Amino acid sequence: MQMSRRLFGQLAALATGLALSAPASTALAASEPVTIRYLASQGSLSAHELADALGYFKDTGITFQNVGYAQGGPASLFALASGDVELGSAATAAVLNSIAGGNDFVAAYASNGINKGTESIFYTLEGSPITSIKDLQGKTIAVNTLGAHLDYTVREALHSVGLPENAAKLVVVPGPQLEQVLRSKQVDVSAFGYWQKTFEGAALKNGPLQKVFGDTDVLGEIAGGFVVLRRDWIKAHPDAARIFVEKSQAALEYARLHPDETRALLKTALTARNENPEIAQYFTGYGVREGGKAIPRDLQFWIDILTRGGSLREGQLKAEDILYDPATFAAAN
Known part of the structure; x- marks a missing residue:
């Protein structure tokens, strides 16, 4: 499934109707035209998609090509590693595991975050005896994919109450079916990720x-995941990388300040993608910090947990080596 010119035409028309303007850039355009292929996520609009719809990439030389849907973050990272796309998006723990496994990825910007307004919530049926994390032992939990945010959140939650990290059974269920499998009692709990607030609201x-x-x-307020780029791609396209990150972060800030307009753009995108446009009304935001900025703790928190669990060696990864900073990237690489 490719993001059609018609879709972005519709989004651009809506954005123009909302009297939007692109923010100033430290680099007006990439040194040469660049096409960035990516995988979309059902029920949502990534920050770079929103930025494109808002016209932030106009005259920068950067264009985007949607080449399909990603079931989850690990699939997105696999496509990035194999060269099928230029950017990936996944939960922080999945990104770190991928880097530890040999992929030279850079965390470009925080794709989403969690706070009390936008968080992943684990639901059971009303009246269920499952009322706390301790009650999850032996229960079945529906998540969108394994090896990503919800998976590691469950592990950390169980660990926090003294239970084995594998005390609950996780099953993979696509976002649109999370409610169905819970209400039909095929699972005990359904986890609606912070990026699936539209499905939760419905x-x-x-x-x-x-x-x-x-x-x-369990985690506090923290970045939930990152859009990642290959380090060699950033080296080959330094201007494009800087503009891509800057405009995407500007779109995150736009969404924070203009939630109603963002929901309108999401509704238009979902309609064009033949998804349910009515769920756009339940979009609560991206949950990131002001300005769309990430901080080292967003990565270091998970580095420490993965080190504790033996997935990483002590000192194997450092947040400052992974988090993209255009001011220092060129000098360090």
Whole structure:
């Protein structure tokens, strides 16, 4: 599935109607035209997609090509490593595991974050005896993919109450089916990720669900995942990389300040992609810090957890070596 010119024409028309303007850039255009291929996520609009719809990439030489959907972050990282796309997007823990496994990726910008307004929530049916993290032992939890944010959140949650990290069973269920499998009692708990608030909102409209816990209860306020680029691609296209990150972060800030307009753009995109446009009304934001900026703790928190669990060696990864900073990247590489 490719993002059609018609779709971006519709988004651009809507953006123009909302009287939007692109922010100033430290680099007006890439040194040569660059096409960035990527995989979309069902029910959502990535910050670079939003930036493109807002016209932020106009006259920069950067264009985008949507080449399909990613079931989850690990699939996106695999496509990036294989050269099928120019950018990937995944939960922080998945990004770090991929880098530790030999992929020379750079965390370009925080794709989403979690706070009390936008967090992943683990739901069970109303009246269920499952009311706390301790009650998850032996239960079945639906998540969108394994090896990503929800997977590692469950592990950390169980660890936090003294249970084995594998005390619950995880099953993979696509976002649009999370409500169905819970209400039909095929699983005990469905986890709606922070990037799946649209699906969560639609589920709650159909009837109350019982919250077990949210990921902020375990992780605090933190970046949930990152859009990542290959280090060699950044070296080959330094101007494009800088503009890409700058404009994407500007779109994150736009969404924070203009939630209603962002929901309108999301609705238009979902309609054009033949997804359910009505779920756009439940979009609560990207959950990132002001200005769309990440901080070292967003990476270091998970580095410490993965080191504790033996997935990383002590000192194997450092946040400052992974987090993209255009001011220092050229000198360091």
